[in-house]
Amino acid sequence: MLFSEEWLRHYINPDLDSKQLCEKLTMGGLEVEGMDSIAPDFHGVVVAQVLTVDQHPNADKLHVCTVDTGKGEPIQIVCGAPNVAPGVKVPCALDGAVLPGNFKIKKSKLRGEVSNGMLCSSRELGIDEDHRGLWILPADAPVGEDIRKYAHLDGKKIEIKLTPNRGDALSILGIARDLRAMTGAEMTTPDFSPVEPTCHCTKEVKVEAPELCGRFSGRIIAGLNAKAPTPQWMKDRLERSGQRSISALVDISNYVMLELGRPTHFFDLDKINGPLVVRWGKEGEKAELLNGKTVDIDPYFGVIADDNGVEAIAGIMGGEGTSISLDTKNIFVEAAFWWPTSIQGRCRKLNFSTDAAYRFERGVDFASNPEHLEYITKLVVEICGTPETKIGPVVDQVIALPETKQVKMRADRCRKVIGIDITDDQMEQCLKNLNFPYVKEDSVFTVTAPSYRFDIEIEEDLIEEVARLIGYEALPEVPPLARIQMKEQPEDTRTRHQLRCKLAGLGFQELINYSFVEDKADTLFTEKEDVIKVLNPIASQMNVMRTQMISGLIDNLVFNLNRKAERVNIFEYGRVFWKNDEIKGSDSSVQGVEQPVHFAALSYGAAAPAQWGQEKRLVDFYDLKGVLEAFAFPLKLRFEPYKHPALHPGRTAKVMLNGEQIGFIGEIHPKILQQYNLPHAPVVFEVDATALMQTDVPSYKGIPKQQPILRDLAVWVDDKVPVQELLDAVKKASKTDPRLLSLASFDLFDVYKPKKEDTEMQGKKSLAFAIKLQANQEALEENEIEEAVAALVETLEAKGASLRK
Template sequence: MKFSLSWLKEYIPLEMGLEGLTDGLTMAGLEVDSVTPLYDSLDGVVVARIVEAKPHPNADKLRLCQVDVGADEPVGIVCGAPNAAEGLVVPCALPGAVLPGGVKIKKGKIRGEKSGGMLCSARELQLDTDASGLMELGTDLEPGTPLKEALDLFDSMVEIDLTPNRPDCLSVLGVAREAGSLQEPPVVLTRPAVSLPEADASLGTIGDHTSVTIEDADLCWRYAARLVFDVKVGPSPAWLQRRLLSVGLTPINNIVDITNFVMMETGQPLHAFDFDRLAENRIVVKRASEGEAFTTLDEKEHKLNAEMLMICDGEKSVAIGGVMGGMNSEIEEGTTRVLLESACFNPTSVRKTSKLTGIHSDASHRFERGTDPEGVVYALDRATALMAELGNGRLVEGLIDENPVPYAPRTITVDVDALNRRLGTSLSADDMAGYLARVEFTVTVSDANTLEVVPPSFRVDVERPEDISEEIARLWGYNNIETSYAKVVAAKESYPPAFEARQAVRGAFVGLGFNEAVNYSFIREDAVDRLRFAEADPRRRLVTILNPISEEQKVMRTSLVPGLLSSAARNISVQERSLRLFEVGATFIAGEGETLPQEPEMLAGLVTGDRRAASWFGKEESCDFFDLKGALEGFFEALHVSGVAFRPMAADDCSYTRQGYTAEILLDGEAIGLAGKVHGDVLKSFELKQDVFVFEMAMAPLAERISGDRQATAIPKFPSVTRDVTIICEASVRSGDAVASILDEKQPLIERAWLLDRYAGENIPEGKQSLTFRVVYRSADKTLNDKAVNKIHNRIMEMLLKRFDAVLP
């Protein structure tokens, strides 16, 4: 909701200042989002008097003006306005000024003549829509006076972020009511008095010209209308245009502007129909026909259903009730007779219609939250009086007010003691009554502990004692409520083992340079096809959402991989090509014959793009499977999880990864997951054009092995001895098996062993490979000599040759 400070001050005296107002509204539950100074674009614009105006020697439609801007000498300015004449007082933008729209004024030459500024129309300054000529100012104004000062244009626009339960503040009057309640002493709002002009007896009564029939009273609770004839459609006066511009609305014409002005003032949306375009000159309020097509004021056609409320004439629909009017009845330049509508619609119906049609208008924003049922006629009369005044119209006698669902005031009984316990306050019944009276609640103090509260009709959100508690709290001041603490004994906080395991996993991967992804648990239904799961794969047993937000979120995920691949695709689309992502979360697999699904927790991640960024010490290199494998090995090592191994995955088990580029992850010989290169077809289905390497594993067996307990060991006192061994063996031999064989020898002096190098090619027989392993030996109680180390190392070498049918190079 937007309002200007000057507009607010028309209804209440404001003693607290702008800062006090914004702080007070925020603490009262109306959070102020922003405060924007208005008319800052007029800095550098001054009052000027044209002292001479003569034709431009090189252009028929331009004039050379000598302008008094308050300086020692007149300034020469080239102007094309038809009303530029000697003696005229107008606004002048001096060099350096930046006008609305970003136009910066500079000195220059126009058709060979110097021009030291710009004489402005009202439209160029966004003070009016008149662009026919220069804006004419009062002749009593002093040249050189800043225009903001001359016209008293010191104002600010305030925007507040309202919660859906406060539609009463979707109006300047509503905000003024709240602002008045914050002042001491409180100021009770009085709405502007409405004085309707005398009706023209020669026009008869409104019943002679039109009628209103409500066929669906469950959707339209009240509908009021008046007629104004012989109106003249034209531009609105400057004050009205300025009011609309100050809250971001664009002036259109005096009739439409009046409806918008009164809506912003009172919170009651209105609609003006061209009465002569209404077939049979009558209104029928009813549901739409199924499949009916209707073109709204924004020139878009909508397909309607039978639950949408329409405003119709004798033959056709002319507006979507509470949402937007139609092209077939809008106010035009030649309109002379206007039927003005003010109504109260069912909020649920308007909300559904707005969502289904995709139309979110200022009117629907208010109706779907609830408007004041007792404010319908006041807003109608307010707009009618302005229309007769500003449109020179004649009022037709009478008012149509169809009210099939009359407003029934609610009485809420409030227990004072219970309210104080709820808020932690000690307010008396009279105190509470006083606070509620500030915002126009009617309160009867039955006894010292009971209040009978009747909310005003504009507070459609107040229905029960808890709502009254909220009103008391915010009016008394949330910051006045004392902070209290539960009287419990402090105890050491402990977390479930599963939570501790997740935190450890997150910490380890973040330490390895990964970023955590948090994706929705809902995915596309075809995700299982995109991942090429086999028909018998249990991950095809999907849990379907009954009321999905969209087709993209129709089923629960059975794997974390689709979400990660989608995240990768989004990042790569904005040129973030190098990614390291991981995610921990539940998956959902429908149980066979069971009501609830299985929810195994999984851990997944991916790497893609460059191994490292290009720099002076290295070129860009694309990552590969071994970058992923190395990250996983670092992960397991960081968590002190032993017994982990990798082995090639069988071709039949590779669904979303490539055969020959996928490894099973084993924990104590049991498969817990996989790591591999994503299959090309899968990449294509996710619109990925670069290699991606993924892993996915079950969290349960991993969590059992993650412990916060650590056993300290002494730092080695004696140096290590390193030996390498190279063998030539079959290409099918896995280096991991060879390393495991070395460590399985249970030699106490072997500290570590790993693959140092692999080579296949020139000087190596076809089908063979050369593997070089490095073994580190260390003793805890002495320095090793070569003889002892060589003896063990030779034994290791003989074991490798025998076990893998290998030879030495």
């Protein structure tokens, strides 16, 4: 919010200099980002009047002017501005003047003609960027007066940075209200007294969408002179607030928006066809806007329409069809209350923003529409009025206004949150300074939020108001005091941070990707059929919430390969988002959205850095499988064949823990390698983080006193039988068969498949297992060893295996 200090002091003038004023605003919650002079430093420039203008004898584009500077005899100045003319008053830099940029003016000759100074544009004085010609001053400007004094160029421009909840401070009146509360200085307000109608002319307006428009006020003003000049005081205030003067009617609308925080719109009454209708847009409609763009309209947008179609996008911008011009005679002035939720997000979809939408998104006062309309009427009639001007009555339709909020603030709670001893009387005075209606009972203030303060909703909002009026600079710097209590860490639980550190310790670099991804990429890598779309994506390629994390890692891989990386080992820890109707909405969840936390990792390139000790080979499925097993340790994972749309058939497994799938692992599918132009296949895994957090509590086992007994056992089995099936059978038998109580381990160490010449054993495979038997106290007898081996053979034969001889 940019404004001139002079404008603010017109309504409230506390006994503070410019620097103190900015400090007071900042400490009161309205952070001042900058304070600059209206014009940079220059001197020697006065108000002058051009007396005569003659063509330069030696230059087509120059003029020889006689200028009265109020310093005695008129002087001659050569000027090339296209708008120089006899009788105009302009700034004149005299001989010896210094303009911005240390540009010194001195007597000189231009094409043979003497020039005793320089007639200036506003750009040359550093006021704005207008370089179309000389700065034409009002006819009543006193000749000879210093231009800095006349145009108040020594004043300041102040820019404040507002938090999104303070929409009420997006106006001079709103800032003045806050300053009054902070300083107690007297504040004046604009004249809102009613303007008596001089005719009965009205315009029919139908509000068909109460959830879009809660209040619609308007009036007709006819017989105007739209070509009337904007008063200099209004132009100065607008330009010093970052607004370029356009025409009197447009300037009035912008002025009221900046002064009162009330965006309005002027329709050319003669261009409106039929009644105005406030409704939601329809599919296929289009609107030609004042910025020259033609946009598509759908039911997401609120509109004001007539029989010709859409004439304005509600709360955002008017249409070209009913726009005012210098030929406009009759206008319809609209001042509406648009619900903030019906405006929010619409500008982003249109790819532009407006000052009006910026205010309506945050909330505009819904109780002062008629008052502000009266003030606008006075300005319009005062500036553009003619003897034929007719003023219609204000038509005010109240459809559905926000409920008046009552918020309670406990005095003890206020003192505790702020951290200093504030009396009840001080809190009461703060509420009085803010003009907040309240009722006090037993040190509890029940406050009714004003119609212009949309941010007062909970107790903490009122506490914040008290704190900022007390002054943030008055709050002592006291370190927080609290009891330190060490929380016990369950022995069977690992934190997610510990898991991240463990995976980083295995040689992987952690990355953080956006949770928004492109729908095409997510479809390529996901098993989910229905994704969650983002209504207002921050970029076109981020239009859905990710259902997996592999696509992001692939993008990271491509980025690194394009920068000559050879080995890439990366992982990410984060959430994925699935549709699930069983999920209930709460403070930590979204209705219908499941948000599990996953670990995903990718490995690509050589299995080890180049070295002389081993031959170079590419990382494969088993390398990453080993990493995943080390990552999950002491949990024991199982891997079973699996099909995944993004992974290579036959080189993919689902990750099992305690009989449940917690993720998958495998090589990227060849078709995806082609799409991403990858020379080699990266190996990836994605697992549920929560499942890996629970571990078994370590338990003590005594060290056996006897040496282990080692045996080997080889069997033939059908080639289609998984080895894991045999291992599971042995593990189950070891818990139920007393002969296997001494079994310490049973591990596969060799696999043999017969050659083609051995036709008898085709379709079979030979599996060799290492058996380790060990008793804790007494040595095993030979018969106990033979019984244990026999029990193992029986278990394997039950699964179709036969002893290899």
